[in-house]
Amino acid sequence: AQSVTQLDSHVSVSEGTPVLLRCNYSSSYSPSLFWYVQHPNKGLQLLLKYTSAATLVKGINGFEAEFKKSETSFHLTKPSAHMSDAAEYFCVVSRTNDYKLSFGAGTTVTVRA
Amino acid sequence: DAGVTQSPTHLIKTRGQHVTLRCSPISGHKSVSWYQQVLGQGPQFIFQYYEKEERGRGNFPDRFSARQFPNYSSELNVNALLLGDSALYLCASNLRTGGLTDTQYFGPGTRLTVL
Numbered sequence: 001a002q003s004v005t006q007l008d009s010h011v012s013v014s015e016g017t018p019v020l021l022r023c024n025y026s027s028s029y030s031p032s033l034f035w036y037v038q039h040p041n042k043g044l045q046l047l048l049k050y051t052s053a054a055t056l057v058k059g060i061n062g063f064e065a066e067f068k069k070s071e072t073s074f075h076l077t078k079p080s081a082h083m084s085d086a087a088e089y090f091c092v093v094s095r096t097n098d099y100k101l102s103f104g105a106g107t108t109v110t111v112r113a
Numbered sequence: 114d115a116g117v118t119q120s121p122t123h124l125i126k127t128r129g130q131h132v133t134l135r136c137s138p139i140s141g142h143k144s145v146s147w148y149q150q151v152l153g154q155g156p157q158f159i160f161q162y163y164e165k166e167e168r169g170r171g172n173f174p175d176r177f178s179a180r181q182f183p184n185y186s187s188e189l190n191v192n193a194l195l196l197g198d199s200a201l202y203l204c205a206s207n208l209r210t211g212g213l214t215d216t217q218y219f220g221p222g223t224r225l226t227v228l
Contacts, residue, residue: 036219043117044156044203044219090155099146099207100169101217103155 002027002093004074006104013081014112021076021107023091033074034092034101035065044090050074061085086111115140117206117220125226126194134189134223138206144168145187146217147179148203156203162187191225199227 007022025031035047048059055067065076074091091104118137126132138145144163148156161169162181176192185206191198201224205217 041221043221044205046216046218049216098169099144099161099217100158100171101146101148101156101205102158103148106155 002029002031002095002102004033004091004093004102004104006089006091006107008107009105010108010110012110012112015083016080019076019078019081019085019109021089021091021109023074023076023104024072025074025091025093026072027093027095029095032094032098033065033067034094035059035063035074035076036090036092036103038088038090038106040087047076047089081109081111083111083113085109117204117218119202119204119220119223121223122221123224123226125228127228128194128196130194130227131190131192132194132225134191134202134204134225136187136189136204136206136220138185138187138204139218142206142208142218143185144207145181145185146205146207147187147189148205149173150201150203150222151197152200159189194227196227199225201225 004025033050036044038044047063048057050057050067058064063078089107092101094101120135146161147159150156158171160179165181178190181187201222203222204220207217
């Protein structure tokens with residue numbers, strides 16, 4: 001079985017400052033890990049994906065995440081927040097090639113001008 | 114190319130009624146998955162279909178059923194609706210090649226309200 005825990009339900013940052021969204025995972029198998037973003041009244045969009053290749057994964061819109069097996073973590077970062085980054089972010093785990101995604105509870109990001 | 118499409122966008126039903134939600138995958142994608150997202154929570158896996166066969170089922174009651182058609186589109190059916198079925202229902206499609214770049218793409222969802 002696999003699951004993820006998103007450690008912050010809400011993160012508030014000022015525009016231009018770094019963003020850090022924390023995620024810990026639990027998996028009985030070699031996991032695939034993802035970060036998805038959901039803007040209000042929009043579908044889920046894939047930000048990035050880890051599948052046992054490089055541990056530092058670069059995604060769209062300047063986001064990146066680092067897979068740390070020893071800490072069972074997959075934290076999402078962005079060096080400089082933009083107003084358009086305000087959204088709900090989900091950390092997701094699956095067994096590689098299983099396609100059944102297990103979502104975390106989500107982290108709401110607000111960006112202050 | 115068009116993304117994953119879902120219909121209808123919004124739906125209001127009363128308790129005990131039946132509902133059918135529809136999903137069209139991205140062209141060329143043969144696998145469709147359904148997820149339920151209750152307000153304030155992350156999506157929960159309901160079903161996965163590939164080549165018209167059920168390949169996975171989440172922890173949902175038998176009131177939930179689905180099928181996939183020869184053109185790879187899919188329907189999700191929910192019988193005897195309960196208030197707790199009110200949620201955003203998301204459909205996702207992927208190629209299911211097993212490759213590292215195989216990714217699930219989500220539609221905008223159908224918002225179901227049960228009164």
